[in-house]
Every structure is written in C-alpha cells, then in structure tokens.
Amino acid sequence: MENQPFLVAEQVSYIFPDGQFHVLEDISLTINAGDFVALLGPSGVGKSTLLRLLGGLLKPTSGRISMADLPESSATDPIGVVFQRDNLMPWRTVTENVQLPLELQRQADQESRYRVQEMIELVGLAGFEGSYPAQLSGGMAQRVAIARALVHRPALLLLDEPFGSLDALTRERMGQELLRIWHALPVTVFMVTHSITEAVMLADEVLVMGGRPAVGDPAALIHRVPIGLPRPRQLEIQGTRSFQKCAKEIRSAIQV
Amino acid sequence: MPWLNKQPTWLIISISFLGLLLGWHLLVAWGGYARFILPGPVDVWQQFLIVLRDGRLLKHSLYTISEVIPGLIIGSLIALPLGYLLAKSQLAERLLSPYLIASQAIPVIAIAPLLTIWVRSTYWARVLVAVIVVFFPILVNIIAGLRSVPAELYELMASLQASRRQIFYKLELPASLPILLAGLKVGATLSVIGALVGEFVQPKSQGLGFLLVTARYQFKTALVFVVLVTLAVIALTMYGVVALVEKRMLRWQAKN
Numbered sequence A: 001m002e003n004q005p006f007l008v009a010e011q012v013s014y015i016f017p018d019g020q021f022h023v024l025e026d027i028s029l030t031i032n033a034g035d036f037v038a039l040l041g042p043s044g045v046g047k048s049t050l051l052r053l054l055g056g057l058l059k060p061t062s063g064r065i066s067m068a069d070l071p072e073s074s075a076t077d078p079i080g081v082v083f084q085r086d087n088l089m090p091w092r093t094v095t096e097n098v099q100l101p102l103e104l105q106r107q108a109d110q111e112s113r114y115r116v117q118e119m120i121e122l123v124g125l126a127g128f129e130g131s132y133p134a135q136l137s138g139g140m141a142q143r144v145a146i147a148r149a150l151v152h153r154p155a156l157l158l159l160d161e162p163f164g165s166l167d168a169l170t171r172e173r174m175g176q177e178l179l180r181i182w183h184a185l186p187v188t189v190f191m192v193t194h195s196i197t198e199a200v201m202l203a204d205e206v207l208v209m210g211g212r213p214a215v216g217d218p219a220a221l222i223h224r225v226p227i228g229l230p231r232p233r234q235l236e237i238q239g240t241r242s243f244q245k246c247a248k249e250i251r252s253a254i255q256v
Numbered sequence B: 001m002p003w004l005n006k007q008p009t010w011l012i013i014s015i016s017f018l019g020l021l022l023g024w025h026l027l028v029a030w031g032g033y034a035r036f037i038l039p040g041p042v043d044v045w046q047q048f049l050i051v052l053r054d055g056r057l058l059k060h061s062l063y064t065i066s067e068v069i070p071g072l073i074i075g076s077l078i079a080l081p082l083g084y085l086l087a088k089s090q091l092a093e094r095l096l097s098p099y100l101i102a103s104q105a106i107p108v109i110a111i112a113p114l115l116t117i118w119v120r121s122t123y124w125a126r127v128l129v130a131v132i133v134v135f136f137p138i139l140v141n142i143i144a145g146l147r148s149v150p151a152e153l154y155e156l157m158a159s160l161q162a163s164r165r166q167i168f169y170k171l172e173l174p175a176s177l178p179i180l181l182a183g184l185k186v187g188a189t190l191s192v193i194g195a196l197v198g199e200f201v202q203p204k205s206q207g208l209g210f211l212l213v214t215a216r217y218q219f220k221t222a223l224v225f226v227v228l229v230t231l232a233v234i235a236l237t238m239y240g241v242v243a244l245v246e247k248r249m250l251r252w253q254a255k256n
Ligand SMILES: Nc1ncnc2c1ncn2[C@@H]1O[C@H](COP(=O)(O)OP(=O)(O)OP(=O)(O)O)[C@@H](O)[C@H]1O
Pocket: A016, A018, A019, A021, A023, A041, A042, A043, A044, A045, A046, A047, A048, A049, A050, A084, A213, A214
C-alpha cells in the first residue's frame, strides 16, 4: 500500500458559515497510504479546521477531499481522532472511554476487551482503568484520548496537538510510542503540532501553514519539507546535522 | 458554632426539629390561642394518633400517592420526547415555545375546574392536574440538559460514525442526566402540589386534599396540621427517592 495516494485534498477552501469567516484558501495536498505527515503553523491559522475537513467533520466550502477505498481493512470506521481538547466522557471510566469506538461498532467480545486493556497499558495508564476523567491530570486524559483513537485500528489517525499538555519527557516517550505503533500498524497519520523538533522527529513530511485569517488573509500551505531521515528514528537523531537542517528550514518558513 | 458543625446531619436535623417543636409549644402555651386557631404540638400528635388508628390517614394518603406517582411518571413521559424535539428542531421550538411559555402564565388553579368538567373520572382529572404541574419544569430541564452536551462530544461521535440512536443513548442521555434528574427532583415535589390542587377543586370522597377541606370546615385545625405534615412527608419521600436514584446513577459526579 506504500506510495498510493490515500487522502487527497484539491483546492479546498473553507468559510465558516456563521460569520462569513474565511479561514482556508486553496489548500491542496496528497497524503500517501502509510505516511506520517505533520502540520505546523501559528495559533489561530486554521490547523484544527483543516484537520476537521480531512476527517469529514466539516464540509469544504469549495474544492474536494477524497479518501481512497480501504481494501481489506475490516474496520467499519476508518478514522480515529485525537482532538485538541481531550474530549473524554466524564461519566465513563478510563476503560469505558477507551472502549467507546468498539462499542459503537458493536464489538464487545473477549478480544475487544483485551485490546482495550492493551491500549491502556500502551499509554501507560495501567492501574487507572476504573478512574473517571475528573480524577486524571490533563496529560493522563490526553493519553486516554490517544488510546481511544487507536483502539479500533483506524486506517487514518488525525492528531490535533495530542501531546499539548504533556511534560517534555513524557512527550518524547509518547512520540516514540506513536512511532512504534505507526510502524506496527498500517495506519496513515496526520498530526498538528506546535513543536518543530517533534514534527521532524516523527514525520515523513512537514507542512507549514501561513496567513492571518483573523485579519482577512485566509491561510494556505506555504511550505512543505520532506524529512528524509532514516528510520527507525531514535532520540539521538536530534543531534545530527541533517536533523538540524530540516528544523532550520521549517523555522525560517514559519517566520516568513 | 464549630462544635455543632462537626455533628452528623441526622443529629443536627433532630436538634433543629426539637427546637421547632419547643418554640411552637411555648408560643401556644404563652399566647393562649384557642385550639381551633393554633393547636399545639401535643394536640396535633393526639389527632395524628386518632386518624392513624381509625385508618383514615393511611387511606387518604394512599389515594393521594396513587395520583401523585402516575402524575409524575406521565408528566415526565410527555416532557421527554417533546423536550428532545424542542431542543433538536428549531422549527418546533419556534412553533411551540410561545404556547408553552404562555401556558405557564395561567395558574393551574384556574384551569383545574375546567379539567374536572372535561374529564369524567375524578381520579384522572386529579392526575391530569398533577401532570400539568409537573410537565413544564421537567421539560425545561430536559431542554437545558440536551443543550448542555458539549459540541466537541458530538464531533467525537461523528468521527466514530455513530448512528442517531447511539448518539442519543451513549451521549445525549448520560450527558444530560444530571440536569434531567434535577428537574425530576423538582417535579417530584410539585406533583404532590398538583394532586392536591386537583383534590381541592374536586374534593370528592378521597385524598388528603379532601381530608384537609373537611377538617377545615369542621374547624378541626389540629387535623389540618396533621394533613399538612403528611403532605410534607410524602413530598420529602418522593424527593428522597429521586435523590437516591440520582446518587446511584451519577456516581461519577461524586468523584469530581
Ligand atoms: N466555529 C467557528 N466559527 C467561526 N470561526 C471559527 C470557528 N472555529 C474556529 N474559528 C476561527 O477559525 C480560525 C482558525 O481556527 P483553528 O481552530 O483552525 O486554528 P488553529 O490553527 O488550530 O489554532 P491553534 O493552534 O490555536 O489550535 C481562528 O481564527 C478561529 O477564530
């Protein structure tokens, strides 16, 4: 499935219907199956809006977004989303929250219970299965949301600053876990982040978004940087010259 | 009084209740009121024992309760789908809410006589009055509850391709349950008032309202007091039952 276009956006524009707020203008991108793409850009530029469009949660005002047919994927639900806010259901325990996607697909067998437990352990929350979201820290809640987005093995994983409220060390560890999962599963990842290091560390390609929709200048993709670093990547790679070069290129693109 | 503050609730309530009785007793003893104007607690207690022994209190209480409970249940069952419709459909809200709000300007006392003309059965006329009293606060709470469901959770359900039915059972119902149960608590006490209003308008043969009206005509003021206290106890019990259900169903809230 490598190198086949999986998710394609063609000249997508988006205007919020209420305030006639023009956020995105003429966005075109192609994400190949199995790719890991990161999106960077200043706050308020429209990253979350683009992510929602790609996930089909918003309909483009003009342009097209299409997703390739999934060949033998058994998942009836092709996407998993981690929203900028953790979006947990406060009346459900950690286990029940993670289980939600499977429940909606009417899977409640032994195998699914095993998978829920596996995901909880993966995000390092073993021992908190029966806790309610209000009893968790912000970072723990985000990890629950990540487990929930992965539990049904989606073909497309959309991540909106998934590590936003984690400390630097946990953040690095979760990034490595994400890479491990991505290697192990046939999943395509689109991730919004504010960290250049994280983007270079994880992605095959980094997109940079620019513009100031708040003052009538709708955002567009202004730069794309392919990250050719070898895989699998360990944390040490951050010290190498090629890593620094990518990071520098992105930084100067953002500052334009 | 820090010492009092540390005592268990039941003890505090007992103390304040005893104080109330004592104050009442002293007021009657020193004020020298005629019994038919203000009976003392001892008179009321003796009257209570009389109607308890001859079975009248139980008979009339049971009859009133048999109006109150169906009133609450039917009122909620009508309010539930209508509230859902009003919260979901702008058209329905624009069409119906003027009437619903206007109807609240008319006191039940004023329409209760009409209802007793239209509904042949004394019993059902009274239940209907209870239904009308209960209906509106529950309706308002259902709408408020549904409106309180965070938009992000709707987005989550959409990203997981949940059906309308699943959205209702797994999101809207549990998310609006706290506000809905708060409405039900109010409704539980109001249903007692509703049934009583029905009995006042049509004081035929049975019910605490009937007992109250006859006692008043016969200047048996102590009996009026017995009935009032019994009504309060019934309302408190109804409230308590709903509060108990609430505590069981909203265990997750206690952990917040
Ligand atoms: N529902 C909405 N209606 C109208 N305007 C909106 C709505 N949601 C977002 N916007 C506007 O669209 C713009 C882009 O918002 P978006 O959430 O996509 O930004 P972002 O790039 O994700 O920012 P951040 O990095 O802070 O999360 C913002 O200027 C915001 O004011």
